[in-house]
Amino acid sequence: MTELRFSLALFVGFAAACARPPEPASRPNVLVLSVDTLRADALESYGYVKPTSPQLDELARTSTVFEQAISSAPWTLPSVASIFTSYYSSTHNCWSEASMLDGSFDTLAEVLCREGYDTACFVSHPFLTTQNGMQQGFVHFDYAFTQLGTDAPDAISSVAVSEGGIDYLEEKVAVDDSVPWFLWLHYFDPHTTYMPHEGVTERFVERGTSGVELQRGIYDGEVALVDREIGRVLEVLEQNGLTENTIVVFVSDHGEEFEEHGTLAHGKTLYQEVIRVPFFVRAPGHPPGRVQEPVRTVDLMPTLLDLVGLDLPPAIEGRSLVPFLKGGRISLPPALMELRRREDRMLEGLVPRAAGS
Numbered sequence: 001m002t003e004l005r006f007s008l009a010l011f012v013g014f015a016a017a018c019a020r021p022p023e024p025a026s027r028p029n030v031l032v033l034s035v036d037t038l039r040a041d042a043l044e045s046y047g048y049v050k051p052t053s054p055q056l057d058e059l060a061r062t063s064t065v066f067e068q069a070i071s072s073a074p075w076t077l078p079s080v081a082s083i084f085t086s087y088y089s090s091t092h093n094c095w096s097e098a099s100m101l102d103g104s105f106d107t108l109a110e111v112l113c114r115e116g117y118d119t120a121c122f123v124s125h126p127f128l129t130t131q132n133g134m135q136q137g138f139v140h141f142d143y144a145f146t147q148l149g150t151d152a153p154d155a156i157s158s159v160a161v162s163e164g165g166i167d168y169l170e171e172k173v174a175v176d177d178s179v180p181w182f183l184w185l186h187y188f189d190p191h192t193t194y195m196p197h198e199g200v201t202e203r204f205v206e207r208g209t210s211g212v213e214l215q216r217g218i219y220d221g222e223v224a225l226v227d228r229e230i231g232r233v234l235e236v237l238e239q240n241g242l243t244e245n246t247i248v249v250f251v252s253d254h255g256e257e258f259e260e261h262g263t264l265a266h267g268k269t270l271y272q273e274v275i276r277v278p279f280f281v282r283a284p285g286h287p288p289g290r291v292q293e294p295v296r297t298v299d300l301m302p303t304l305l306d307l308v309g310l311d312l313p314p315a316i317e318g319r320s321l322v323p324f325l326k327g328g329r330i331s332l333p334p335a336l337m338e339l340r341r342r343e344d345r346m347l348e349g350l351v352p353r354a355a356g357s
Contacts, residue, residue, distance in 0.1 A: 109137025
């Protein structure tokens with residue numbers, strides 16, 4: 001197994017853009033944990049029968065869990081661009097591997113940075129780097145794993161992502177400067193090519209299995225590995241007394257197909273296996289619960305801004321889900337999902353809002 005450790009990379013140009021007096025210490029920290037290629041029903045908290053996710057399930061038990069969260073796109077770049085701008089692909093125009101998120105779009109990191117937050121991320125997917133404009137708003141932006149000459153689908157990056165996040169958290173505790181922080185950790189490993197992990201994968205692959213069944217078992221082992229690594233980060237959060245003043249969000253960019261409709265992987269269709277994703281929020285002062293109404297991943301940014309007490313940008317396409325966290329309801333537009341991999345091939349779909357909402 002390849003284990004690589006991140007070094008903290010600083011983009012000093014952002015420091016000047018974000019320079020302003022820090023917000024009061026009462027403003028909560030924000031931790032966003034995202035996992036690539038994780039379908040909702042691969043977690044026990046979403047009904048899976050295999051023990052892939054004990055750490056995430058424990059987090060879910062103390063969170064508001066959105067049962068029907070819909071990604072805006074079935075592959076990484078457009079989906080994550082939508083999560084952090086609260087705009088759909090048809091607005092931010094990140095359609096292809098070569099797309100660049102335009103600097104005119106305010107990202108969640110940029111908004112928080114201007115409001116006095118220290119912003120940091122550790123990512124392991126090549127679509128989430130400077131080559132696609134995803135560094136916007138991060139004072140500390142580490143994508144070292146994607147620059148080490150490894151073939152990302154054949155390398156194990158989750159250990160490195162957690163190590164980077166843990167180092168950052170421990171540095172923040174040591175400095176104790178009362179500056180709130182926003183940390184984003186993106187885990188890649190459930191993505192193809194699925195890799196076996198000694199002591200983990202064996203629990204999910206029965207002897208003699210082959211084909212799609214074998215691939216699903218190895219995939220489940222990947223999910224279990226990421227779950228373990230996320231658990232390490234959450235443990236450091238707890239041990240350092242950060243839990244009570246930190247909002248934790250867990251989300252996936254998209255899911256994965258295992259020939260339910262004749263295809264494998266993702267980025268080809270808009271079936272529920274690739275657009276229904278896990279999404280839950282643990283916010284101090286808000287009780288846990290489960291929400292059945294369809295929500296959108298474009299709602300993540302306005303929800304977090306609402307929770308930290310900041311005004312929402314007027315033109316964004318998402319809505320704050322805080323009323324759900326308070327046990328209420330909100331009427332949302334239908335969830336839009338889009339896919340355009342060629343100019344002449346556009347797929348669109350809508351998931352309607354729940355009856356009566």
